[in-house]
Amino acid sequence: MTRKTPWGGWQWLVPMMAFLLIIELWPFLVMLDQSVHYLSYTQPGKNGQFIGLDNYRKAVFDDDLFHGVSVTLLYMLIALPVEFVAGLALAVLISYHMTLKRIVMPLLLIPMVLAPVVVGLVARLNLNPDFGLLGIMLRELGIAPEGLLGTPFNAFLTIVAVDVWQWTPFVTMIFLAAIIGMPREPYEAAVVDGASRWHMFRRITLPMLQPIIGVVLLLRLTDAFKVFDQVFIMTGGGPGAATELLTIFAYKVNFAYWNLGYGSAVVALLFFISFVMTFTVMKLVNRMSRGKA
Amino acid sequence: MSGLSHRRGVSRLLGRLELVVIWVVTAVALAPFLWLMVTAFKHRTDVMSPTPKILFSPTLSNFHEAFVIGPFTTNLINSLVTASASTLLCLVLGLPAAYAFSRFRVYGEKHVFFYVLTTRMAPGIALVLPLYMFFQSIGLLGTLTAVTVAQTTFNLALVVYLMRNFFNDIPRELDEAALTEGAGEWQVFTRIILPLARPGIAVTAMISFLFAWNEFLFAFMLGGTGAQTLPAAFPGLVTPHGTYWGQLAAASVVVSIPVLIMIWFIQRHLTRGLTFGAVK
Numbered sequence: 001m002t003r004k005t006p007w008g009g010w011q012w013l014v015p016m017m018a019f020l021l022i023i024e025l026w027p028f029l030v031m032l033d034q035s036v037h038y039l040s041y042t043q044p045g046k047n048g049q050f051i052g053l054d055n056y057r058k059a060v061f062d063d064d065l066f067h068g069v070s071v072t073l074l075y076m077l078i079a080l081p082v083e084f085v086a087g088l089a090l091a092v093l094i095s096y097h098m099t100l101k102r103i104v105m106p107l108l109l110i111p112m113v114l115a116p117v118v119v120g121l122v123a124r125l126n127l128n129p130d131f132g133l134l135g136i137m138l139r140e141l142g143i144a145p146e147g148l149l150g151t152p153f154n155a156f157l158t159i160v161a162v163d164v165w166q167w168t169p170f171v172t173m174i175f176l177a178a179i180i181g182m183p184r185e186p187y188e189a190a191v192v193d194g195a196s197r198w199h200m201f202r203r204i205t206l207p208m209l210q211p212i213i214g215v216v217l218l219l220r221l222t223d224a225f226k227v228f229d230q231v232f233i234m235t236g237g238g239p240g241a242a243t244e245l246l247t248i249f250a251y252k253v254n255f256a257y258w259n260l261g262y263g264s265a266v267v268a269l270l271f272f273i274s275f276v277m278t279f280t281v282m283k284l285v286n287r288m289s290r291g292k293a
Numbered sequence: 294m295s296g297l298s299h300r301r302g303v304s305r306l307l308g309r310l311e312l313v314v315i316w317v318v319t320a321v322a323l324a325p326f327l328w329l330m331v332t333a334f335k336h337r338t339d340v341m342s343p344t345p346k347i348l349f350s351p352t353l354s355n356f357h358e359a360f361v362i363g364p365f366t367t368n369l370i371n372s373l374v375t376a377s378a379s380t381l382l383c384l385v386l387g388l389p390a391a392y393a394f395s396r397f398r399v400y401g402e403k404h405v406f407f408y409v410l411t412t413r414m415a416p417g418i419a420l421v422l423p424l425y426m427f428f429q430s431i432g433l434l435g436t437l438t439a440v441t442v443a444q445t446t447f448n449l450a451l452v453v454y455l456m457r458n459f460f461n462d463i464p465r466e467l468d469e470a471a472l473t474e475g476a477g478e479w480q481v482f483t484r485i486i487l488p489l490a491r492p493g494i495a496v497t498a499m500i501s502f503l504f505a506w507n508e509f510l511f512a513f514m515l516g517g518t519g520a521q522t523l524p525a526a527f528p529g530l531v532t533p534h535g536t537y538w539g540q541l542a543a544a545s546v547v548v549s550i551p552v553l554i555m556i557w558f559i560q561r562h563l564t565r566g567l568t569f570g571a572v573k
Contacts, residue, residue: 008400012393016386023442027423093311106560107319113552115507117524118545126325131341133328177564226416229509250418270419278414
């Protein structure tokens with residue numbers, strides 16, 4: 001049990017809270033203040049002028065922002081289910097061959113722990129149509145001779161595929177850990193009854209994985225929402241704006257067009273979305289751990 | 294009888310097939326990265342060869358160009374300094390907080406915790422814009438301090454969350470016994486809990502170092518040219534005139550080595566670390 005302490009334990013939090021207030025809360029408030037002012041290099045004369053919620057109104061009706069939202073949603077909508085199904089299948093397969101786990105898992109995890117810029121570079125190198133391992137193969141097959149990152153549609157599918165390549169092992173890792181932690185009795189009983197492996201998966205494994213499934217989905221959701229580095233290196237949002245995720249759009253508004261007033265409003269909206277997602281994750285994780293206790 | 298042995302034969306075949314699938318997936322996961330690693334040791338003509346060269350005469354010229362002639366050694370040092378310093382800062386700020394969350398009924402615990410977590414879940418760009426303006430206003434843009442402090446923001450939540458879990462694993466009877474012997478809370482923390490939590494601290498420090506080491510956007514935006522880390526130097530070699538594949542591959546090898554070494558040590562804890570303790 002936790003014990004009582006004077007000042008509700010806050011003296012232990014002072015260093016951390018001081019840091020968070022100065023480095024995070026204060027700059028965040030400054031940014032919010034900036035989001036209700038005009039600040040851009042296109043019309044310096046107007047800089048500093050108070051414009052109320054104009055920036056937010058502009059954001060809501062901004063076609064480019066809407067495009068960014070669509071790209072991000074579509075990205076998650078394709079990548080997450082694929083990662084989910086493939087990751088689960090792989091976890092179950094490896095659980096049948098536990099002797100392999102010690103060798104295979106660390107190797108599988110490599111794409112996931114690499115620096116995202118290295119991941120982007122790996123993709124660019126391998127997909128290069130002139131000398132990339134995969135690019136040459138595809139060109140020989142007559143697919144995308146101009147390179148997969150060359151056309152909008154292919155480029156979008158490619159960044160999704162790279163996400164799948166990088167993060168499927170993450171799903172596998174969590175599901176495998178969960179499967180290993182399961183009680184053995186139901187399986188032993190099922191074997192005695194002569195149940196098939198598919199049956200055991202449907203009737204035992206899947207129901208017992210249920211609490212974890214929500215956690216995995218939401219963790220992947222928040223992470224996929226954050227994706228920036230590897231896409232920035234691979235395409236920079238192009239060709240055109242085919243791979244311009246919401247994060248890349250926010251980057252461009254601020255650090256390519258230096259539209260800092262409007263950009264602050266965009267970032268505030270991004271923050272709000274991730275705040276809501278975090279809240280949901282926490283709720284789910286809490287419910288799960290309470291269910292276990 | 295023959296039916297049974299037939300079934301056994303089928304299941305053995307199925308088992309073999311599963312092994313093949315697992316190894317093929319592993320190969321697909323690794324091959325693209327290995328290709329980049331191999332590229333780092335190739336001469337320019339071999340890198341650009343239109344028929345993939347598996348056999349080639351290895352060279353260290355790319356490393357020489359990138360780290361001896363080029364500026365990558367400075368970037369490497371910047372990476373080491375910022376990743377170590379931010380890890381240290383995270384521990385100094387996060388360990389007492391994690392201890393309090395583990396041992397005391399902290400007033401407003403849920404809200405503080407949620408706030409700390411939000412900073413981990415928010416996209417990098419949402420954190421980097423306020424920090425960019427903040428560091429600009431106090432004249433620290435383009436310094437190692439800015440990069441270090443910025444990298445601390447997203448690792449602090451991780452340190453607090455992980456260390457609370459590790460502290461929870463240490464039986465509370467130990468500190469209560471010491472308290473009845475007349476020790477103060479601070480003594481319990483420094484003399485009993487911290488030494489016992491050493492393995493946990495090592496794991497936490499490694500994970501936090503890895504995240505900072507791999508980090509791109511903060512270092513790229515806040516480090517400028519004065520405090521450019523290794524990952525932040527990558528876009529500079531992808532130019533409109535062409536990509537310096539050899540040097541980039543060499544830099545990738547150097548960036549990836551610590552990552553590959555550490556993953557062997559923290560493998561067991563990675564699940565916990567990357568899921569915020571949701572899965573042990």
